Amino acid sequence: MISASAVTKRYPQGIEALKDLSFEIGDGELVFITGHSGAGKSTLFHLLAAIEKPTSGSIVVDGQNLAALRRGAIPYLRRKLGLIFQDQKLLFDRSVLDNVLLPLSIAGLPPREAMRRAHAALDKVGLLDRERAWPIALSGGEQQRLAIARAVVNRPSLLLADEPTANLDRESAGQILDLFRSFHQVGVTLVIITHDPQWMTRGARMLRLARGRLVDA
Amino acid sequence: MGAFFSGHLAAARSAARRLAASPLNTLLSLVVIGAALALPAAGWLTLDNVQRFAGKVSGAQQISLFLTPGGGEKEAAEIETRLAGLSPGKWRFVAREEALKRLRETEGMADVAAGLTRNPLPDAFIVEPGDVRPEALENLAEIFRSWPAVAHVQLDSAWSRRLDVFLRLARLAVGIFAGLFAGMLVAVTFNTIRLQILARAAEIEVSRLFGATDAFIRRPFLYFGALQGALGGLFALSLIAGAGWSLAGPAGELLLLYGTDFVPRGPSPAQAGALVGVGAALGWLGARISVSIHPRGFA
Structure with missing residues (x-):
């Protein structure tokens, strides 16, 4: 599913965020990428989501080398990914339902099918009864679950999450991880970036980053 | 093909909703666009009527x-x-x-x-x-x-020549003004869309992150520009009709003094359609320039 080979990311100011990183993630794996603040976790998330390109090396996701991907091909790759951001990136001027419908309208699904899938995704994360609510009216845990519903509504085979339990209380974080486990059980590949390895679950693999290097795989 | 049309339909609906969501802004934009289209269009119509009237009265x-x-x-x-x-x-x-x-x-x-x-x-x-x-x-x-x-x-070739030169000069002046007003219409739409893009930066960024293509991002803005321009064209027609209605009485009296049965002509259905079409095309152009410049920075 993911193959990274000698990946280096250097920013124009000379900061080297990732150095010579190589790893493989197979189909259906659950992988936690951990490390302290500044270890390069979020940079790696940006590279995997094709938000940024590596300075050197290659990252192959779902058979496509992201380092060589044309700008026009990026949207079509992103439709195959489920992305969950640390700041959630919810649209606060749209209802809960409309937030979940967004990726489906981008993918061009017929309205009836889109509505069916959006309801199923909201049901999965326990927000079906809040579909008319505005995101601002949701708790932190509910907002994160909404972000997850939006990420999975297109039925991606790879789910990438950047610090999905940050700023959540223990109970809400537990609910989020239960959701991830349920997706893993049905064969979705999960890459979860977290600074807190206490959420590591059984059967999961950990990649630990320190100062831009892989120190434990 | 169904997804293609439903995508366009959704973009057109979104544009119409945004026009309706801020009625005062929309009205002010329509007044500017309507005036920019109405002035040169009224100029063309006036010249057309002058030509017909001169031909009828003088026999030139x-x-x-x-x-x-x-x-x-x-x-x-x-x-x-x-x-x-x-x-x-x-x-x-x-x-x-x-x-x-x-x-x-x-x-x-x-x-x-x-x-x-x-x-x-x-x-x-x-x-x-x-x-x-x-x-x-x-x-x-x-x-x-x-x-x-x-x-x-x-x-009467001398009179005919004078009339022809006058009409050519007047048409040129109207053409120059039409060009200036067209530029103004494009600029108004450009700025409206620029402000909308800034206001919807978060939505554009999130849409890109979830796989939206450039065309998907641009589409609602292009529909907005075209729709606003077309509505501006309709507003221009209503301004011309209103001006024609208010001038009909005094103009009729003047024509009676010349002893003619000349009836001034308003825009034909084809001309009215062309005015709305030109408004839509210029609105689309303003939006196209704006979306080509502004959304590139996001994501």
Whole structure:
């Protein structure tokens, strides 16, 4: 599913965020990428989501080398990914339902099918009864679950999450991880970036980053 | 194909919703766009009516063929045949009896006509050429002069030339103003879309992260620009209609003083459609320029 080979990311100011990183993630794996603040976790998330390109090396996701991907091909790759951001990136001027419908309208699904899938995704994360609510009216845990519903509504085979339990209380974080486990059980590949390895679950693999290097795989 | 159309339909609906969501802003934009379209359009219409009116009142765009006095139906029929062969435009035959009757009915000429012992007026043809350029009119008059049984050809070429130069000058001025106003319309739409893009930066960024293409991002803005321009065109038509309605009374009185049955023409359905279409096209252009420049920075 993911193959990274000698990946280096250097920013124009000379900061080297990732150095010579190589790893493989197979189909259906659950992988936690951990490390302290500044270890390069979020940079790696940006590279995997094709938000940024590596300075050197290659990252192959779902058979496509992201380092060589044309700008026009990026949207079509992103439709195959489920992305969950640390700041959630919810649209606060749209209802809960409309937030979940967004990726489906981008993918061009017929309205009836889109509505069916959006309801199923909201049901999965326990927000079906809040579909008319505005995101601002949701708790932190509910907002994160909404972000997850939006990420999975297109039925991606790879789910990438950047610090999905940050700023959540223990109970809400537990609910989020239960959701991830349920997706893993049905064969979705999960890459979860977290600074807190206490959420590591059984059967999961950990990649630990320190100062831009892989120190434990 | 279904997804393609449903995508366009959704973008058009989104554009209509955003127009309706801020009625005051929309109204102000429509006033500016409507005025920018109405002024040159009204200029074109006025010139069109001036040309028609001048032709009707002065006869500048008519050529009169006076037949040889004493000629009969045979000569008139021959000229009719030649006119049919040449097809210069529209024409009508004015018999000498009809000409005398008109003379009698003309104010101040009744006494003169009553004093005539016989009808001195010849039979005549009045030709309204299709091509009214001065050089075309003069060429046509020259051809008519060469025909047998034509005693005199009357064309006021000096007046025709003056009118033609005036109309060309006025059309050029209207064209320049139309260009300036078109630029203004594009600029207004450009700025409206620029502000919308800034206001919707978060939505654009999130859409890109979830796989939106450039076309998907641009589409609602392009529909917005085109829709706003088309509505501006309709507003311009209503301004022209309103101006026409308010000027109809005084203009009618003025025309009566000239003793003419001339009726000024408003925009035809095709011209009205063209005005709305031009508004939509210019609105689309403004939006297209704006979306080409602004959303690149996101994600």
